Amino acid sequence: MGTLWLDAKQLPPSEDTNYPTQKPERIIRRIIEASSDEGGLILDCFAGSGTTAVVAEKLNRRWIACDLSRFGIHTTRKRLLDLPNHGYKLRPFVVQNLGKYERQLWQAAEFGEAAQDKVAAYRRFILQLYKATSVAGYSWLHGVKAGRMVHVGAVDSPVSPGDLSQVAAEFKRAMGTGKDAPRTNGVDVLGWDFAFEMNEVAKQQAAQANIDMRFLRIPRDVMDKRAVEQGDVRFFELAALSVDVHNEGPKITVTLTDFVIPPDDVPEDVRRAITHWEQWIDYWAVDWAYKGDAFHNQWQDYRTRKKRELQKSVSHAYDEPGEYTIVVKVIDILGNDTTKTVKVEVAGDGAKKASAARAARPA
Secondary structure (H helix, E strand, O other): OOOOOOOOOOOOOOOOOOOOOOOOHHHHHHHHHHHOOOOOEEEEOOOOOOHHHHHHHHOOOEEEEOOOOHHHHHHHHHHHHOHHHHOOOOOOOOOOOOHHHHHHHHHHHHHOOOHHHHHHHHHHHHHHHOOOEEOOOOOOOOEEEOOEEEEEOOOOOOEOHHHHHHHHHHHHHHOOOOOOOOOOOEEEEEEOOEOOOHHHHHHHHHHHOOOEEEEEEOOHHHHOHHHHHHOOOOOEEOOEEEEEEEEEOOEEEEEEEEEEOOHHHOOHHHHHHOOOHHHHEEEEEEEOOOOOOOOOOOEEEEOOOOOOOOOOEEEEEOOOOEEEEEEEEEEEOOOOEEEEEEEEEEOOHHHHHHHHHHHHOOO
8 A cells, every 4th residue: 555545435324424524434443554453452531422432342442432522422422322323333332532531631720829828719700701700708609690599519539419418408598698699599509520410300309398499501612711811601501301111010111301401502493493392302322221330221222324313212110120211311302411310119010910900800
């Protein structure tokens, strides 16, 4: 081979994902076969549409694919999941979010290494971008905006239910006490990441305590000096997912029933093109037995250029009776993840038959 490869410059229509920097698989195949053996490890630090990961999987190589773009990672995931449809075996893989390490480095570079000073300066910076005023004398309430108190989540961990319990407790203690005391029952919680289903469960718990709690994501733009200087940083509320769960003995059926994205998070031309809630969803997956650790894709469905319709209902039969936690993950057309957690009690076939026999017995 020479150094100029003109025989593989065209992208076959069957491979085209409409990703602007996508390369033909033929080129990547040539590179991988020339430079590695089966079982070798391939690293692509700029995954894009995922061509390297897909070709490495086809050639029985291990791989690591990285990208700053959520859309790129999502495109890669869908291409990998589509491999069995083309006759290739797909081994399990993990999608990990490593963003907190980037954020930790940014925090240290921007606000210094001293732990207490660094955290305080970081919070003041986020509050300033959110156009809120800092308040003193609290541990969990950091600012106020339009009469609503503001909590700023940590750089290196998601906002958890425990955090919200502390926020709510401090809010109740602070009502009507002092210059910076809350004047309304509203709290805005700003976070880089949020624990599963925080948007719905936590809102319900807060409402029971008479607290109007909103959850807004801290955007990556806060780390972009140009975006900060131009005033382009915007905080958006989390999306909300609704599902219906039908229990029939050992079989559980999960159905998507609604999905709401706050309109401020969506470009106007995209909003105009959406006529039904399901069009917001590009991909969804189910972990039928979530154990509180990693989310396992035990079933998934997604749109492709040829398959535009999304399956909205799926069933699963459990081998053993008992209580299970089901997690439903949705990825919308903007690349954001939203999850829904449901607990179900699964009956065995024997329990179901006994119940049917009792129902059939004459009075």
